[in-house]
Amino acid sequence: MKKILFLALALAGTILSSCQKDSDIIIEDPKKNLIKIADAFAIGSAAKVELWSGTELNTGYQKLYISLSDSASGKALNRSSVQILPIMDMDLNGAKMSHSAPLENPESMDADNSLFSCAAVFTMPSSGESGKWRMIVMVKKEGQTKYGKAEMAIQVKQSQPERVKTITAADGSKLTIAYINPASPKVGVNDFEIAVFKKQDMMTFPAEDNYSITMTPEMPSMGHGSPNNVNPTLTKNGHYKGKVNFTMTGDWRINLVLNKDGKSTTTFFDLLF
Incomplete structure (x- = not known):
């Protein structure tokens, strides 16, 4: 009887210890060391889009990260087709024009630790009313046939030295x-x-x-x-x-x-x- 009681107590201790260890597991936020640049909803795909970076945006090659979540439930979306398009809108003495910049879209539909990695090469800084950057992010969730579009204003500083x-x-x-x-x-x-x-x-x-x-x-x-x-x-x-x-x-x-x-x-x- 004592042996049975000892085994039962040992088993309970093991279970308790296991539960305690599970509760001690801390999942680190993948965005912990990143800066949130902007966010917007992708109209047509029911997704919230967040744009993140390791630093403030500067001219030159800028590594970027896209985080997606369902706009209704808030649940992270880890499988989607994502495309970015940086746009500079310029107003030169009343003459309006727009241009893009070199970019690198995510290589996979699968997020890496909930983030879609991409990059843009900003060729000039934001310049008040005469030159404004915006980021367009196209999102097509798994199972969808069309892209939704998110658009957000961003600020780009001049890199020092030039990059x-x-x-x-x-x-x-x-x-x-x-x-x-x-x-x-x-x-x-x-x-x-x-x-x-x-x-x-x-x-x-x-x-x-x-x-x-x-x-x-x-x-x-x-x-x-x-x-x-x-x-x-x-x-x-x-x-x-x-x-x-x-x-x-x-x-x-x-x-x-x-x-x-x-x-x-x-x-x-x-x-x-």
């Missing part, structure tokens, strides 16, 4: 070149990354995968460069990655030569750390 260049290539095409890494440069070898996009029209900027790139870092104030750099090469979707070596802190200029079909185009990005 995006719009240049004319040697073949006459317009290129947008976005600096991505190193985001926090350090002395020594750093991962280097840029993204290159070609202007097709005012609303379309496809990734440009056809360049070979030569990179030459220099320190203008000291009159020297650095060894052991690795030229950036294409990974995918217009992204080129390499290695850049900074031998000391100070002002650095990363010179880039973009080569295509025997023609070269030059640009650069400045750093100070």
Whole structure:
């Protein structure tokens, strides 16, 4: 009898311990370290759309995150087709025009920890009444046949130092070149990354995968460069990655030569750390 009682008490203790452990499990909010930029309802898809980022929006390559929830129940939507479209509306002395910017839509219909990852390259800052950015997010929930549309005003600040260049290539095409890494440069070898996009029209900027790139870092104030750099090469979707070596802190200029079909185009990005 004592043995049975002991086993019963042991089993109860195990169950209690198990329940206690389950209650101690803390699920971390995926948006804990993000900044909420804006939100709106996607008309036509019964979804609430939230736009998040790791930082305030600045000119250049900006990683973005979309969070979706059912507009009625508030339940998270983790499987949907999501597309973004940044739009700059300009008023130049009464002449109105709009244009978009390079972008990267979520690669999957499945959210990663309740977030749909995407990116935009903001080519200019917001400028009061004469230049306003807005973000359009198209949402088609699983089972729906049409997209709903959410639209929200956003503010974009000028990056310091400059992190995006719009240049004319040697073949006459317009290129947008976005600096991505190193985001926090350090002395020594750093991962280097840029993204290159070609202007097709005012609303379309496809990734440009056809360049070979030569990179030459220099320190203008000291009159020297650095060894052991690795030229950036294409990974995918217009992204080129390499290695850049900074031998000391100070002002650095990363010179880039973009080569295509025997023609070269030059640009650069400045750093100070």
